[in-house]
Amino acid sequence: MRLDVDWTRCDGHGLCALLLSENIVEDVDGYPILIGSDVAPQTLRHARRAVATCPALALRLEGDASARS
Amino acid sequence: MTVVDVQTTRLLAGGIQGDHVALAPHRAIHGDLRPMTQAALAAAAANVHLLGRGGAAFPVATKLAAVEAGPRVEVVVNGSESEPASRKDRTLMTLVPHLVVDGALLVARALRTSRVTIAVHDRAAYASLAVALDERRRAEPHRESVDVRLQPGRFVGGEVRAVLNGLDGRAPVPPGRRTLPTIRGLHGSPTFASNVETFAQLALLGSLGPQAFASVGDPLERGTTLLTLVGAVPAPGVVEVPTGVSIDALLGPGDGPVLIGGYHGRWVSDAHGLRVTRPLLRDARVPLNAGVIARLPTSGCALAEVSAVTTWLAGQSAGQCGPCLFGTNAVARDVAELLAGRTAPQVKARLEGLIRRGACAHPDGTAAFVASALASMSEEIAAHGNGRGCGRPYLGVLPLGGAR
Numbered sequence: 001m002r003l004d005v006d007w008t009r010c011d012g013h014g015l016c017a018l019l020l021s022e023n024i025v026e027d028v029d030g031y032p033i034l035i036g037s038d039v040a041p042q043t044l045r046h047a048r049r050a051v052a053t054c055p056a057l058a059l060r061l062e063g064d065a066s067a068r069s
Numbered sequence: 070m071t072v073v074d075v076q077t078t079r080l081l082a083g084g085i086q087g088d089h090v091a092l093a094p095h096r097a098i099h100g101d102l103r104p105m106t107q108a109a110l111a112a113a114a115a116n117v118h119l120l121g122r123g124g125a126a127f128p129v130a131t132k133l134a135a136v137e138a139g140p141r142v143e144v145v146v147n148g149s150e151s152e153p154a155s156r157k158d159r160t161l162m163t164l165v166p167h168l169v170v171d172g173a174l175l176v177a178r179a180l181r182t183s184r185v186t187i188a189v190h191d192r193a194a195y196a197s198l199a200v201a202l203d204e205r206r207r208a209e210p211h212r213e214s215v216d217v218r219l220q221p222g223r224f225v226g227g228e229v230r231a232v233l234n235g236l237d238g239r240a241p242v243p244p245g246r247r248t249l250p251t252i253r254g255l256h257g258s259p260t261f262a263s264n265v266e267t268f269a270q271l272a273l274l275g276s277l278g279p280q281a282f283a284s285v286g287d288p289l290e291r292g293t294t295l296l297t298l299v300g301a302v303p304a305p306g307v308v309e310v311p312t313g314v315s316i317d318a319l320l321g322p323g324d325g326p327v328l329i330g331g332y333h334g335r336w337v338s339d340a341h342g343l344r345v346t347r348p349l350l351r352d353a354r355v356p357l358n359a360g361v362i363a364r365l366p367t368s369g370c371a372l373a374e375v376s377a378v379t380t381w382l383a384g385q386s387a388g389q390c391g392p393c394l395f396g397t398n399a400v401a402r403d404v405a406e407l408l409a410g411r412t413a414p415q416v417k418a419r420l421e422g423l424i425r426r427g428a429c430a431h432p433d434g435t436a437a438f439v440a441s442a443l444a445s446m447s448e449e450i451a452a453h454g455n456g457r458g459c460g461r462p463y464l465g466v467l468p469l470g471g472a473r
Binding site for chain 2: 005012028031033058
């Protein structure tokens with residue numbers, strides 16, 4: 001499954017970088033940098049939590065029926 | 070060989086004297102508009118490898134075939150031409166408005182709809198289209214509704230999905246989620262949207278047929294293309310040339326830095342061997358985009374030109390995507406630092422931070438413009454390193470929009 005950021009929604013809250021450090025780091029302005037958008041199976045739980053926690057509803061996990069998209 | 074020798078006037082036939090081609094001379098040049106089916110029009114477009122002329126160079130046949138034909142379909146002619154250096158679309162709409170309208174009606178009939186919208190930012194283009202449609206109401210009425218809409222605009226407002234948002238009464242900015250206009254476009258209906266020149270080329274294709282259309286141009290992309298030539302070139306302004314001409318022939322002799330593809334394009338230190346064929350230029354990593362080719366005169370300061378355009382580009386960010394808003398402004402400040410003879414240690418990281426981190430191509434295009442300038446102008450940058458500048462003045466060769 002692939003992570004996708006809706007850049008028009010993202011406000012750089014930074015929660016995703018805390019909850020999904022396997023795939024996301026922050027840039028100097030606090031916006032996420034995706035380190036590879038493919039999510040490994042063992043990381044999926046963290047990815048779903050990051051998606052569900054994003055206050056701006058900007059992070060999505062494409063092709064994930066069990067999470068908000 | 071110079072640009073004057075390579076010009077081939079097909080789209081702009083009859084309009085070279087600077088006067089709008091009225092309906093009767095338009096018909097004398099191009100004949101009557103003959104309807105084509107969706108399949109026939111798509112096949113003809115595929116036959117000549119017609120690519121969209123707005124910048125993305127998407128195959129027109131593929132886009133035509135992707136629309137499910139019917140009365141709900143919207144046809145949108147994007148005449149917003151928001152890049153200040155580009156004049157080709159307003160030249161078409163101003164000089165040969167009937168060719169643009171023919172192209173729009175040809176597509177509408179092929180897609181079995183009567184809903185056509187032409188979005189423009191330029192008042193002269195708007196006036197010319199209005200006169201042309203008025204002429205048709207009297208001399209050659211058509212059943213389709215053709216709505217010409219004057220839209221306010223900034224650079225990203227010319228992106229096709231931003232144009233659709235604007236026509237729908239929303240803010241004219243690109244949407245955050247990727248949607249295909251052919252599936253869900255204007256008013257949520259399937260939409261065939263393309264650049265003004267694409268429609269004019271389709272009208273020409275319908276009138277000439279694929280064989281005559283392909284009598285000039287490169288096998289990879291037949292026919293002619295419009296370009297806007299800027300700066301130290303033998304014939305500045307809009308030219309129509311067969312695809313495949315060498316960029317050397319367009320530029321003539323000279324030494325200044327060359328920009329291919331306009332303000333989302335790339336600076337090249339050597340244009341030798343490059344030809345104006347979209348697939349070849351894309352493979353050479355210098356996409357033609359909307360067809361702006363510029364050469365700076367050696368009498369002016371190239372870095373000042375780059376800095377002025379970069380600052381302008383930063384101001385054109387719609388401000389809805391953080392990496393673009395902050396990143397383009399940071400890059401503009403970095404280029405200004407280099408111009409002032411200081412260093413910009415973060416500029417590489419800042420440029421990388423613009424790649425694929427926005428809702429539209431603006432951050433990526435800005436990064437390409439600046440990164441290629443820095444790569445090809447190392448001597449220029451070194452000449453500013455003493456803080457006293459290169460000694461050449463800023464000439465303002467690259468236009469920056471403003472009121473029009």
